[in-house]
Amino acid sequence: MGEADIGVYGLGTMGSALALNLAEKGFRVAVSNREADWIAPFIAEAGPLAENIVPAEALADFVAALKRPRVILCMIPSGAPMDGMIGAFRPLLDEGDTIIDGGNADFHDTRRRSAEFEGSGLHFVGMGVSGGEQGARRGPSMMVGGSAQSWHRLRPMAEAIAARFRDDPCVAHLGPDGAGHFVKTIHNGIEYADMQMIAEVYGLLRDGAGWEAGRIGALFAEWNEGPLQSFLVEITARVL
Numbered sequence: 170m171g172e173a174d175i176g177v178y179g180l181g182t183m184g185s186a187l188a189l190n191l192a193e194k195g196f197r198v199a200v201s202n203r204e205a206d207w208i209a210p211f212i213a214e215a216g217p218l219a220e221n222i223v224p225a226e227a228l229a230d231f232v233a234a235l236k237r238p239r240v241i242l243c244m245i246p247s248g249a250p251m252d253g254m255i256g257a258f259r260p261l262l263d264e265g266d267t268i269i270d271g272g273n274a275d276f277h278d279t280r281r282r283s284a285e286f287e288g289s290g291l292h293f294v295g296m297g298v299s300g301g302e303q304g305a306r307r308g309p310s311m312m313v314g315g316s317a318q319s320w321h322r323l324r325p326m327a328e329a330i331a332a333r334f335r336d337d338p339c340v341a342h343l344g345p346d347g348a349g350h351f352v353k354t355i356h357n358g359i360e361y362a363d364m365q366m367i368a369e370v371y372g373l374l375r376d377g378a379g380w381e382a383g384r385i386g387a388l389f390a391e392w393n394e395g396p397l398q399s400f401l402v403e404i405t406a407r408v409l
Contacts (some may be wrong), residue, residue, distance in 0.1 A: 298354025
């Protein structure tokens with residue numbers, strides 16, 4: 170019988186960081202990757218956290234390492250690769266098991282995949298993950314779309330690894346099927362607009378007002394102490 174609380178498939182930048190975050194929080198994590206030669210270096214880099222990690226090269230061994238009902242987090246490229254992994258996993262799973270797509274999927278694809286799971290006894294979750302590599306490792310923000318049953322199974326782990334704001338975990342169940350990936354799409358649109366605005370402010374101060382980078386950085390640092398406080402303003406101040 171499996172012993173791992175969750176499986177993470179895909180040991181790229183985000184998948185490996187989330188696996189280490191989960192292991193650090195005390196969860197037993199099974200890991201696997203399409204290129205099996207990535208697994209041993211990941212285990213070596215995990216250091217003492219490797220005690221909470223169960224490596225598996227074969228997909229069947231990866232699934233067998235999981236407690237039931239199984240939870241599998243896929244951190245792989247969106248689109249056709251995700252459809253391929255779903256097809257590979259489904260024959261190995263049982264009623265009540267959950268597949269989570271943690272990539273930047275089109276929410277229309279997530280809705281389609283969720284509909285394909287209806288009546289199968291399996292659950293499909295679309296989960297937007299924000300924060301990049303450092304966020305995934307130290308505390309991401311997560312936007313979850315899926316059934317209430319799958320959220321009940323996932324919630325303790327998601328809340329444990331999430332970033333915190335005023336002691337509240339930065340993760341929420343936002344609705345069914347594609348809700349999580351839809352909100353992540355909106356989040357990204359706002360984020361990119363914010364980055365463009367920061368770039369334009371910098372350009373105006375440098376080219377229009379003739380300010381040096383250090384002076385502009387000091388202004389951003391000052392703004393970060395007030396109502397404009399945000400991660401993007403903070404890192405802009407650091408860079409400058």
